[in-house]
Amino acid sequence: MDVLSAMAVFVRVVDLKSFSLAASELGISSSSVSKQISHLEQHVGARLLQRTTRRLSVTEVGAAYHEKCQAILADVDEAENLVSQLQGKPRGLLRINCNMTFGQLLLSKAIPEFMAAYPDVQLEVALDDSDVELLKEGFDLALRIAHPKLPDSSLIARQIASIPLFLCATPSYLAQHGHPQTPEDLRQHNCLVFMLASNTNLWTLTNAEGSQTVQVSGDLKANNSLLVLQAALAHRGVANLASFVIEHYVEEGRLELLLPEFQAEQLSLYAIYPDRKYSPPKVSLFIEFFQGWLENNLQQKLHCQSRA
Structure with missing residues (x-):
């Protein structure tokens, strides 16, 4: 059993409170998710989840283990990001959440250009106007038009456009x-x-x-x-x-x-992302790319026309 992979599956099951949702997000079957959780419980020698036909809950041991798994996976991610930074090669999956209309009208035009320029980065984009818990929902970056609410001190909000x-x-x-x-x-x-x-x-x-x-x-x-x-x-x-x-x-x-x-x-457009010691190069790279893209494509013709 790959313990790190099983930990990642366990974390998504707990965060999403669903085997099927975790399976859909991870691109594997629900039976595979169940099997990995069972193997993980056997490995640690404790029940991590209580499962019935109607609900899924986390045991006291499972809650403590979930917190440790999150920290371990974050450390692994930072280690890989550090290697990527030293090699100068951004890669991997970048998960972005963005306001609905802004995403439809502007982000959608920038995405293909970014993908063409950085083929080693895969994108997963969700358009949603609700407040997003970045870490809980597994996003690397959120784009929000509004003054950001940051109840979580582990997040950074950077204004990238007006x-x-x-x-x-x-x-x-x-x-x-x-x-x-x-x-x-x-x-x-x-x-x-x-x-x-x-x-x-x-x-x-x-x-x-x-x-x-x-x-x-x-x-x-x-x-x-x-x-x-x-x-x-x-x-x-x-x-x-x-x-x-x-x-x-x-x-x-x-x-x-x-x-x-x-x-x-x-209005202000903010890039919101977790405050980590080693910011993933794919995150900082996309922010810099999109900020430059907006400078070239967020036209100011209306501003000039309205003063004519």
């Missing part, structure tokens, strides 16, 4: 309801709210004279910016969305930027 927001609406909506001339005029408009943005329905606009915060309201609140975008394109109201979400529609003339003398808030 993403401007812009007020916009369709020409048809504006022809019917008028163009807002001041931030206060937004109170008279149907404002479409993206609930996961830090500003939600309090929109702050800044010009040379200072900042103004306006509480807006409307008939739509959604936790996905693409849903808000589609409502705006259907002439439903005014939206406050990230540049990468609307730039294509502004260029086509389907959306018009509002209050061009004001700058809406900016």
